[in-house]
Amino acid sequence: MKKLTFADLDRLSQDARHSPRLRANSNLHRELTDPIQRLAIAMEPDTLILPHRHPHTWEVLTALRGRFTVLVFNETGRVTERAELGEDTGVVEIPAGAWHAVLSRDADAVIFEVKHGPYAPIAEADVAAWSKGRTAAELNAWYALAQVGDEIA
Numbered sequence: 001m002k003k004l005t006f007a008d009l010d011r012l013s014q015d016a017r018h019s020p021r022l023r024a025n026s027n028l029h030r031e032l033t034d035p036i037q038r039l040a041i042a043m044e045p046d047t048l049i050l051p052h053r054h055p056h057t058w059e060v061l062t063a064l065r066g067r068f069t070v071l072v073f074n075e076t077g078r079v080t081e082r083a084e085l086g087e088d089t090g091v092v093e094i095p096a097g098a099w100h101a102v103l104s105r106d107a108d109a110v111i112f113e114v115k116h117g118p119y120a121p122i123a124e125a126d127v128a129a130w131s132k133g134r135t136a137a138e139l140n141a142w143y144a145l146a147q148v149g150d151e152i153a
Helices: 006-017 136-145
Strands: 023-027 036-043 059-065 068-073 079-085 091-094 099-104 109-116
Touching: 006 023, 006 036, 006 059, 006 109, 059 068, 059 079, 068 091, 068 136, 079 091, 099 109, 099 136
Parallel strands: none
Antiparallel strands: 023 036, 036 109, 059 091, 059 109, 068 079, 068 099
16 A cells, blocks of 8 residues: 655655755656556645646646645636635546646645656647746736636736
8 A cells, every 4th residue: 555644745845845846746656657647746835837738638636735726728828717726626637638737825735646647748839838938926926816717918
């Protein structure tokens, strides 16, 4: 049996706080080639998750600790869906190919992610062109306030 204890989550959050990207992950899957990727990701509020998509897979997210804003966008960057994981929503499933981003709302927050493998870095074509060149502070501030129908200026 594999376990993620609360002590493991504490260590993961500490690793994220000391990481330049303000994120750290712990994989439950054994290999990056596993057909289903399962991982806990500690994310500090200032980490940047650029809007991206996974053309080959759906993605399931749930909050293990803390709160996260999950946004889904259309091709031009208009928000089509918004969920507050750990607040009013327990689990979201993002469809394959959907543009999305996640904002950590709390220090020491940890999200759990499940998606099809094998692991592959996000291709340049799968990062939203309308988000490139924007700072983490700018995007995160917009994510925090963006509502369905909003489009980044």
